[in-house]
Amino acid sequence: MSQPVRFALIGTGRIGQVHAASIHRSPDAVLTVAADAVVAGAQRTVARFGGRATADALEAVAADDVDAVVIASPTPTHVDLLAAALAAGKAVLCEKPIDLDITRVDAVRERARTASTPVVLGFNRRFDPHFAELRRRVRAGEIGRLEHLAITSRDPQAPPADYVRVSGGIFRDMAIHDFDTARSFVPDVVSVTAVGLRQFDADTAAAGDFDAAVTTLVGAGGESVTITNSRHSAYGYDQRLEAFGDGGMLEVGNVTPTLVRSSTATASSAGEPYRPFFLERYRDAYERELAAFVAAVRGDLAPGVPGFEDGRAALLLADAAETSARQGRTVAVDLG
Amino acid sequence: MSQPVRFALIGTGRIGQVHAASIHRSPDAVLTVAADAVVAGAQRTVARFGGRATADALEAVAADDVDAVVIASPTPTHVDLLAAALAAGKAVLCEKPIDLDITRVDAVRERARTASTPVVLGFNRRFDPHFAELRRRVRAGEIGRLEHLAITSRDPQAPPADYVRVSGGIFRDMAIHDFDTARSFVPDVVSVTAVGLRQFDADTAAAGDFDAAVTTLVGAGGESVTITNSRHSAYGYDQRLEAFGDGGMLEVGNVTPTLVRSSTATASSAGEPYRPFFLERYRDAYERELAAFVAAVRGDLAPGVPGFEDGRAALLLADAAETSARQGRTVAVDLG
Amino acid sequence: MSQPVRFALIGTGRIGQVHAASIHRSPDAVLTVAADAVVAGAQRTVARFGGRATADALEAVAADDVDAVVIASPTPTHVDLLAAALAAGKAVLCEKPIDLDITRVDAVRERARTASTPVVLGFNRRFDPHFAELRRRVRAGEIGRLEHLAITSRDPQAPPADYVRVSGGIFRDMAIHDFDTARSFVPDVVSVTAVGLRQFDADTAAAGDFDAAVTTLVGAGGESVTITNSRHSAYGYDQRLEAFGDGGMLEVGNVTPTLVRSSTATASSAGEPYRPFFLERYRDAYERELAAFVAAVRGDLAPGVPGFEDGRAALLLADAAETSARQGRTVAVDLG
Amino acid sequence: MSQPVRFALIGTGRIGQVHAASIHRSPDAVLTVAADAVVAGAQRTVARFGGRATADALEAVAADDVDAVVIASPTPTHVDLLAAALAAGKAVLCEKPIDLDITRVDAVRERARTASTPVVLGFNRRFDPHFAELRRRVRAGEIGRLEHLAITSRDPQAPPADYVRVSGGIFRDMAIHDFDTARSFVPDVVSVTAVGLRQFDADTAAAGDFDAAVTTLVGAGGESVTITNSRHSAYGYDQRLEAFGDGGMLEVGNVTPTLVRSSTATASSAGEPYRPFFLERYRDAYERELAAFVAAVRGDLAPGVPGFEDGRAALLLADAAETSARQGRTVAVDLG
Incomplete structure (x- = not known):
């Protein structure tokens, strides 16, 4: 060895x-x-x-x-x-x-x-076994031609006001993960249409930022991607994915610590609360990320492992989303 | 018409x-x-x-x-x-x-x-669209040779003491439905092994009856059927079916009024409480039962519609289960 | 009586x-x-x-x-x-x-x-027992203040080219149902941002129409609504709803004919295919719609039953979505 | 450290x-x-x-x-x-x-x-995070008084004939795990009623053994436990648990590698095949078992970690089940 x-x-x-x-x-x-x-x-x-x-x-x-x-x-x-x-x-x-x-x-x-x-970017969702398996099956052609991807991404709660001010805004700080996820399915994004929202957090509004957003990306092949973000989620960290092709649909729901389900007089088949945040939700992903990096160091860079260019592209999409949300118009992008 | x-x-x-x-x-x-x-x-x-x-x-x-x-x-x-x-x-x-x-x-x-x-017996479960569809798929060979059937059947709450005394006992009054369901999959039952339980209801015990029971039937082809009964269920009427064949498994879970699911800080994907009792759970079944009877009156008796002999066979199985539970031994039966 | x-x-x-x-x-x-x-x-x-x-x-x-x-x-x-x-x-x-x-x-x-x-508009989704129950629970305050509503609405297959040409376009013909559903939660919509897509149907493209669309509505209270439409869906009629509040989340998934689930060597817990189209999916809704109308005729118009003004508002939103998609900009609306 | x-x-x-x-x-x-x-x-x-x-x-x-x-x-x-x-x-x-x-x-x-x-017995199911969490919630009183436990335990396929002959039989070789699981909920079992079946494997029959079995245990407090065993399962390793109390029900279903679900024209919401066998299904359990043992070595023996007496009790139950199945009668046991 x-x-x-x-x-x-x-x-x-x-x-x-x-x-x-x-x-x-x-x-x-x-x-x-x-x-x-x-x-x-x-x-x-x-x-x-x-x-x-x-x-x-x-x-x-x-x-x-x-x-x-x-x-x-x-x-x-x-x-x-x-x-x-x-x-x-x-x-x-x-x-x-x-x-x-x-x-x-x-x-x-x-x-x-x-x-x-090699340079590997720590986009943890790329290494999540659930999302990775969904992506593998999409690439294997199981649902035919990919037409639409729906990304749901809600943090459990808004960060402190101090952090919000230096965060770069919801698109560069939070949605950037989702832009990378989008690109792991649709690398060549050509337009961004974003709606920024101020729904609950006064500190975020005071900082001129949004606490929720809906972003629609369009790919060069006509594919659409919707990203639904919120800075809070009463029911835990909400990280879901759904891929729609002309042959079927694949989806990944939220993760619970165990599979225990409860039925009582007031609710049936209730699962445990979802994983609270990224350290718990992406625990396996971090271990797989390290393994993929070790393999890359040894000369075996797997396809789909994100690198520098992916980090740059995600930031370009975040910038475009910011512009779109602030100007109320679709923004064309060129990731080349 | x-x-x-x-x-x-x-x-x-x-x-x-x-x-x-x-x-x-x-x-x-x-x-x-x-x-x-x-x-x-x-x-x-x-x-x-x-x-x-x-x-x-x-x-x-x-x-x-x-x-x-x-x-x-x-x-x-x-x-x-x-x-x-x-x-x-x-x-x-x-x-x-x-x-x-x-x-x-x-x-x-x-x-x-x-x-x-025609004489049609009102075994409502035969006409339940969920159970009927499961049975249709078993008969169509989808799971290969049927080896095991698991019937879960729990009433929401024990009947009044007055009723318990004239009910004929848990096997003849309640489990008789499940014996008929068993026979709709495995008509030729050859032995009955039942365990009677007294878990919670003093009136039932005073009447010399059981408030819960576990019954295992064996068919002429070696098939097994388990029936789990209880006179109460804190989470609503519990009516489930699972069929195990050498090619796969088919199951029907409990029914909720609607498909609304709720996720909060304390539970995820919680369904509504299950249907409370048979009038709600088997509403569609009763309407289909009437339709099947009307068809039979018009000369079109569908296969699987239960008749007099099915009513008699279910009672014979209930009698055998009673004997088995009281004597602690497997009882051979002849339904011919 | x-x-x-x-x-x-x-x-x-x-x-x-x-x-x-x-x-x-x-x-x-x-x-x-x-x-x-x-x-x-x-x-x-x-x-x-x-x-x-x-x-x-x-x-x-x-x-x-x-x-x-x-x-x-x-x-x-x-x-x-x-x-x-x-x-x-x-x-x-x-x-x-x-x-x-x-x-x-x-x-x-x-x-x-x-x-x-009374004039009642036949927006069948209003009467769907699943969606109606979700709405009832939102209104009862179960998830706190409503922040986001996600509507997924995909037809099984594109209509014939002849129909597409006279349909009024995807927004006025198909999404209009979803605009009404949106308004049953967020009546006062103030802006519409839509992205129109041409993903698969040449006839639709030839007619200058879109075969898929993503629309984001914003309400006067800052609520957001996303509507994801497609003119085809390989896995059956896709009609889902998810409501996100500051206290939790409620969702309704797709409906299957029965609750039978199958597990085999290649898949686990697989449900039946979803209902193929609206006649099957909204069968109960139509019966409840008629009942609500009968009640209205008798002087008992229930809250939430859609009337003429709701039909008009849905059309206004469809018109705004069409403009937004064609011009690549957010369109302000006034439904008053 | x-x-x-x-x-x-x-x-x-x-x-x-x-x-x-x-x-x-x-x-x-x-x-x-x-x-x-x-x-x-x-x-x-x-x-x-x-x-x-x-x-x-x-x-x-x-x-x-x-x-x-x-x-x-x-x-x-x-x-x-x-x-x-x-x-x-x-x-x-x-x-x-x-x-x-x-x-x-x-x-x-x-x-x-x-x-x-310390002596710790390698009953891996005790350390499974799903089953352990269900047990913790039962012990915490969440479903009130435990009345019934249903254990489903099916191996993917019958072992080779050579192994069957020296295995000690289905009860001592396979069901022994389930007897221990039963005792982790109901330690004091007083009677065993088992039905042995020969459903599919000629080698097993030739060895005088059963290839499937249904066992009912009764506890000193009147609790019942059913164990459903089969030596094969077309849909993967089947390991489920359901606990029924006077206040509700808790259940753990089978485990899939990831949460990806697929919907197509022929099936909806289909999960991946279940884990094939114990090495995959109980991977986490083995790691937790080792950790519990290390803690015990260091003087911190957690409650519920099985020891020598648990190993002995499980074998006594297996012996009783063998007798019951062969003699067609309920067998009283004394685990003291």
Whole structure:
């Protein structure tokens, strides 16, 4: 068997912990160094999962005993870390988004394009076993020609006002996942029509942002995609997918912790509440994402694993949706 | 079009009302006379659904303007009314059971066998569209050779103590429906193994009866049937069916009034409470039962419509189950 | 009991037959006269359900022994028949749409507004027991404040090219039902954003029409409604509803003939194919529609029963959607 | 953090591999030695998951660097290895059954009872997250007093004839899992009524065994449990549970790999085929079983983790079921 891939983990917050655990559970990966500006976080991580701790992300990225870097630090640091890692010849798994500003993304685009090591974008939904299986069956032709995709994506609750202000807005911060999901079915999107809504959150409205949105994409082949977003959902994290082809329909509903169902005098066949948020809903996806990245590092990049260009395209769609919602008109896009 | 079949309805209680409404809704049936010892009940019925009222059941049965008789009066009257109707050359739809005493059933058996008019037994489950469709698909060979049938049958709540004492016991009163359902799949039952239970109802125990039971039937071809009965069910009337063959499985779950499902912070995809009891659960079945009877009167007796012999066989199985439960042993039966 | 309401039925085609059967099954209604330009159709109808036949619709509408008129004739005849019926003091149940041209609708608006008898529009979905129960629970506050409504509405297959050309287009012909459903939850719609699609049907494209569409409505209270339409659906008639409030979610899925589910080596828990089209899917709805109309004739107009103004508002929304789809912009509407 | 528990794994066949992988994935466990009479199997295991290989099970059991032993070797070796491990002061996770012969089980009973280290029986269903959650909710009183438990348990296909002959019969080999599940809800079983069936497998019949069975247990509190077994199931591994209390019902259906559902012209909402067999169906359960065992080794034995006495009780019930099926009578049992 090959030697395990040696990892530097940059950022040991909530999502960094998820990646550290995935590295530990994989027989093909090992954590060499964890970096965090708050070094105590890095220290707690290596105490549980192995490796050394540092406050210096660039040192970790460049270390000789590191083959691959997971960028799980705050968004504004992504572009520089990505550039540094590629310059050091390291493979990169970068959390989304690359950046909120397309000009900053484009500034590293050429470097990513010509890098000798893979860049994988952390669009977790691509690796969800339910969605991936639906996509596999669509691609296998089971429902014929794909005509429509319906994406439902509601977060459990609006983020704090502080976060909303720096989030980049609902399209760049939240819907960007769904734009990528859309593109995993319909890569070549040609137009965006979005309706922005202010339904419940005063902080979001005060920030000039929307707390809900409905976006319709049209693909070059005439396919349509609807994305329904809300910043809250009383019944848990709502992540559903439905694909409609000229031969049938495939769908994935929400996930419950177990299959227990209850029937009483007031309700029948009631399931458990849905998974509360992404850490629980996409637990398996994160483990599969790490595995796909490890395979890519070893030269086996599977089709459908999202890369730099996918991260850029999702941001372009978010920008177009923002424009459409604010101007009340359909916006043409060119993702080429 | 043919003239509507002219009906005498004997008994205008709860189930009599159901039959009166079915007769009204059918373009092929008309209510000529309703009889009830409590003549006010008969009068109320004809005020709504047409025809004349009488307190004299035998007069109604014998009337010249009557083609067919629905016997929906108390069980002890069934045998005599059945005999009278057949003697008068009338077709009969008789509510179950024919009688609680097999000797009284056998006393009219020959008359039923040689009658020129059809006798249909009111085993409503035979006419349920869900169960009937499952049976049709089993017979069409969709799951290969039938090996096992699981019948779940729980009433919403135990009947009053007064009723329990004259009911004939859980097997003859309640499970008899399920014995007939079993025979609609596996007509030739050769053994009965029953376990009687006293789980919750003191009145039932005081009457020497069981309030729950588990019965296993074995067919001549080695098929097994399990029947799970309880006299109460906190979540509504529980009527389910599952057929297991060497090629697959078919099942019918419980019915809700509508398909509305609810998701909240405490439960997901919760359906409405199940139908409360048989009048609601088997509403469509009663209408189809009447239609099948009308067809039989017109000479078109569909396969699977239960007759006198089916009523007798179900009682024999109930008697055997009672013996098995009381003696703790498997009882061989001969339904021939 | 009151005397049954006496009906004239105008139009004895497919949908006319449905109404004739509903009238027959109701203990509170009777068919007095059926009119059809093709008198043989009227004759066949009365042979089955009673009454007399005529080729003269206006004579039927004006007849003394008629209390109420069902207009089920071709769309271009609706406005004149409606006016004639109201002039004769008859109650009217009019199939949708009132007309495809808003100016013709407006020409009879005042007469409808001032009529002494009720006008009920045949938006069958309003009477569907599943959708009605969902709406009842939304109105009862079960999911808190309504924020979003998702309507899925796909016909089984595109109509013939001849029909497409005179249909008025996907919005006025097909989506009009969904606009009314939207308004039964969010009556005061203020803007319409629609995307029209040409995905599969060459005849529709040749007629300059769309074969699929995605429409987003926004209500005065900030509510959003998405309507997803397609002129074909490989898996049967697709009619679903989902209501999202700040306290939870309610949904209604598609209807199968029975609850039989099948599990085999290749699929688990597979239901029967969905109902093929509206006659099967909305069978109960038509019977309830007739009952609601009978109640209205007797002076008991239930809240939520759609009237003339609802028919007009749905057409206004369809017109706005057409404009939006063709011009690629959000269109403001005023339904007042 | 504490040091990882050091494991000896005895037996590296199919189920041994599952345990080796669980040990690897746990941050609290490490594989020290793997033993197999076929030493190449042990060698392959340690190459993947670490540790040393040996052909000598007793040496592995007694090794100083071993804290805990997993017994996954053939059934006839269990009793001796269990005794040796306990004698060496090691904790034991023993695959079911302890032995097929109750006298051999009873011969080590006292040693197990007085051991200073825990003995955990590998009844995987106890650790299944679905079943465990259902049990937790029953114990929490959610459905009131438990009255009935229905266990459905069908293997995908009959084992080879060679295996059938040494299996101990359907009750001791297969249903023993279900007897333990029954006891995890109703520990004190007082009677067993079983019906043995020969429905499809000639080899099984030739061996004098049954290929299907229906067993009814009664608990000291009057609770009933039905177990429906078959040696084959065309639609995959069928493992379901339903608990009926005086306050409601809880159920767990079968598991599919993902939640994708398909609707076509011939079926609606069809799920994927169920998990094929126990390795896939109980994957999570095995990982949780290992975790529960590690916790027990560290002194934290959770309630409901099955031990030696549970293994013995399940065998007593299997023996009673065998007697009942062969003699056609209810058999009283005393598990004390």
